[in-house]
Amino acid sequence: MRHMERGPAPVDIPALCEKAADMLKRCGEITVASVSEDGYPRICVVSPLRTEGCSVVYFATSANSEKVRQFRKNPKAGVCYFNGDNSQTLTGTVQIVEDMRLKRKIWQDWLIRHFSGGPEDPDYCLVKFTANAATLWYGGEFASFSIPAGE
Numbered sequence: 001m002r003h004m005e006r007g008p009a010p011v012d013i014p015a016l017c018e019k020a021a022d023m024l025k026r027c028g029e030i031t032v033a034s035v036s037e038d039g040y041p042r043i044c045v046v047s048p049l050r051t052e053g054c055s056v057v058y059f060a061t062s063a064n065s066e067k068v069r070q071f072r073k074n075p076k077a078g079v080c081y082f083n084g085d086n087s088q089t090l091t092g093t094v095q096i097v098e099d100m101r102l103k104r105k106i107w108q109d110w111l112i113r114h115f116s117g118g119p120e121d122p123d124y125c126l127v128k129f130t131a132n133a134a135t136l137w138y139g140g141e142f143a144s145f146s147i148p149a150g151e
Contacts, residue, residue, distance in 0.1 A: 011143045019138050020054040020088045024081055030057065032129065033078040034070035034094075041078065042070065049106050054088065055131035055147050058097070058106055060114070063125040071096065071127065079129050086138045090131035092147075097126040 024030075030048055033041040044067055046059040057079055061067060071077065075093040082088075097103060100119075103126045107119040115121035135144040 011141050013143055013145055016136050016138055016141055016143055017054040017134075019086075020134075020136050021051065023083045023086055023138070024048065024051050024054060024057070024088070026083060027081045030059075030079055030081040032059065032067070033080075034067045035074045035076055036070060037073065042067065049108055049126075054136075055090065055092070055134065057129045059127055059129070060106075060111055061125050061127060062114075063123050065125070068096065068125050068127070077129055079131070087136075088138075089135045090129070091133045092129060092131035095128045095130070097128050102126070 028047060029045050031043050032046050033043045036042050044061075046061060048057050048059055050058040071094045075095070077092060077094045079090040079092075080087065097106075103124065104119045106126060107124075111124070112118065115124040117124070131147050132149070133144070133146050136142065
């Protein structure tokens, strides 16, 4: 990630991402957008199960859900979250996680309300979102930037 010029003082993007990552860890809900067959965004609220920095989010949904059908056809996605006046909007791609060890590791007990068979429930679908671009507003600082793969 690079520093971005904004007016007279540069924005410290790594520091801003660190703040956004902390905010993401505290979010109980985020929005995720898939792309419909007609090319329109479809936005849903989901609960993040695991995060990595400010650019990777895992969440669960029904394997038979509309969003999973859309993600299988088009993995492009968007994620947005906020806390108070601070927010982050991400664009990137999703991956349907098939690795049962990872699905068990990320499983949280409250998911049993949705997937009565536990982590082995065939309807339990774990989705990994990885951002390739971000727009952040945090503490009065604004930055839009690309996120290199692996960061």
